[in-house]
Amino acid sequence: GENVGLHLPTLSVQEGDNSIINCAYSNSASDYFIWYKQESGKGPQFIIDIRSNMDKRQGQRVTVLLNKTVKHLSLQIAATQPGDSAVYFCAERTGTASKLTFGTGTRLQVTL
Amino acid sequence: DVKVTQSSRYLVKRTGEKVFLECVQDMDHENMFWYRQDPGLGLRLIYFSYDVKMKEKGDIPEGYSVSREKKERFSLILESASTNQTSMYLCASSPGQGGEQFFGPGTRLTVL
Numbered sequence: 001g002e003n004v005g006l007h008l009p010t011l012s013v014q015e016g017d018n019s020i021i022n023c024a025y026s027n028s029a030s031d032y033f034i035w036y037k038q039e040s041g042k043g044p045q046f047i048i049d050i051r052s053n054m055d056k057r058q059g060q061r062v063t064v065l066l067n068k069t070v071k072h073l074s075l076q077i078a079a080t081q082p083g084d085s086a087v088y089f090c091a092e093r094t095g096t097a098s099k100l101t102f103g104t105g106t107r108l109q110v111t112l
Numbered sequence: 113d114v115k116v117t118q119s120s121r122y123l124v125k126r127t128g129e130k131v132f133l134e135c136v137q138d139m140d141h142e143n144m145f146w147y148r149q150d151p152g153l154g155l156r157l158i159y160f161s162y163d164v165k166m167k168e169k170g171d172i173p174e175g176y177s178v179s180r181e182k183k184e185r186f187s188l189i190l191e192s193a194s195t196n197q198t199s200m201y202l203c204a205s206s207p208g209q210g211g212e213q214f215f216g217p218g219t220r221l222t223v224l
Contacts, residue, residue: 043216044215046214
């Protein structure tokens, strides 16, 4: 939404650099994790997911890393582009098969 | 193409009015969700539904109700709108086994 960027931690990167967005999750029993991207005025869009039996998963220009020991998730974006500017949310699934719990988000700003 | 639509992008209502927010998905998904999104608070789950005529409370159900009479449609109802319900409302759906949720574009509701 339009005001989702207020009060959010912000990461500024230069175009072409790699970005790393971090997320600490709350429940050690969570078995599935998703990263979403939300552009201004739009709903969140799926980027990549990972199950708890994996440490790493790669997509096109994106990689998700999962460290279950410290309950930490990260999203790496290679060769960041202006179109990557958005708010990024992590989400975890615990217990009930369909509910997701979302983090508060990180705003990524790409400078030229 | 996967699609979740919401009846309005912007809505302005007065305190005490009854408000209906409609959501329709065309993916034959069993699960549907209503969230509200406020600056710095991320997405908070209001209600969700696993099946027609079935509903469960989320984390912040107070002041809201829902209706799911058909599989493709999930309505959020504010019985008597209050100014603290001014927010961005997001609808989502997912398949029965859970996993990725697909989001609509959101409805920005302002209660005066």
